[in-house]
Amino acid sequence: MNKKILVTGGAGFIGSHLCEELLKDGNEVVCVDNYFTGSKKNVFHLMDNKNFELIRHDIVYTLLLEVDEVYNMACPASPVHYQFNPIKTIKTSVLGAINMLGLAKRVKAKILQASTSEVYGDPAIHPQPESYWGNVNPIGIRSCYDEGKRCAETLFFDYHRQHKLKIKVIRIFNTYGPKMNPNDRRVVSNFIVQALKGEDITVYGKGDQTRSFCYVDDLVSGIIKMMNSKDQFVGPVNLGNPGEFTILELAKKIIEMTGSKSKIVYNELPSDDPKQRKPIIDLAKKELDWEPKIKLEDGLKKTIEYFDKLLRV
């Protein structure tokens, strides 16, 4: 049966891919976004679809809608954007979660929270299982995002315990792909844009910190599988690609794939920058029968093509 689905942050990078997939499955999709980091351009091609509706709204304020499911994706995800107005970031995570949970409670909808690997902070154990409680600085410059997302997880579980709400919590690890914002200085998009423009590639520290990169199509399939999993499985579940690369390896790979003449330069490491990040995805494999399929080279190729086209217009 087709469902009516709300996607908050639906005009953002991951949200817009999610809207596309949910429409392909024959659902009605209501996309809500305040366009802080997202853009109408990301969903423009969906506007002619009779099953798609776009609403400009900020989830810090209440919203009344009748839907069967809510994917709560709204929140700036790159440090440059979430640190632009840290108090607003916390409001989006916390008040936004309260508003969306209230909406779901009123109409008895199932609700999924896009949480993050940042809840593990600068992890003291590696790789990270869901059972790890994290090593988060509560007063640093990343805290508005990390602690906001941690509080949102708490709210989801309290609504589940107190009101029997059907919840799903996913912890997303570094995801990349077309429609990333070219100016948000996230590592993959930043390196690709710098390489394509022939500018210096800025590596923080020595570049020996590691990250795991998941292509957006893989992630979106995991998100939808989580929403459709049995009610008893509420998470949190890690969704990400366990393949681990140093930032320097990534920079070199992108220079090679773009054929760029860019040079690598080394900048000071920002504070609280995690030294390593890699998900354990055994739970997702077991409960969702999910694991990423797209290799880094293949995902990078598609992302480079996207940015190449974008920079030419």
Ligand SMILES: NC(=O)c1ccc[n+]([C@@H]2O[C@H](COP(=O)([O-])OP(=O)(O)OC[C@H]3O[C@@H](n4cnc5c(N)ncnc54)[C@H](O)[C@@H]3O)[C@@H](O)[C@H]2O)c1
């Ligand atoms: N991309 C990643 O690697 C990653 C990793 C971990 C978690 N996540 C989470 O996934 C979600 C989507 O991330 P993304 O990478 O697509 O980021 P994004 O910035 O492209 O998308 C976020 C969207 O939310 C919208 N938004 C922000 N504040 C809002 C508000 N108050 N009301 C309504 N809309 C608002 C933005 O305009 C944007 O369209 C976020 O919740 C993020 O924390 C992403």
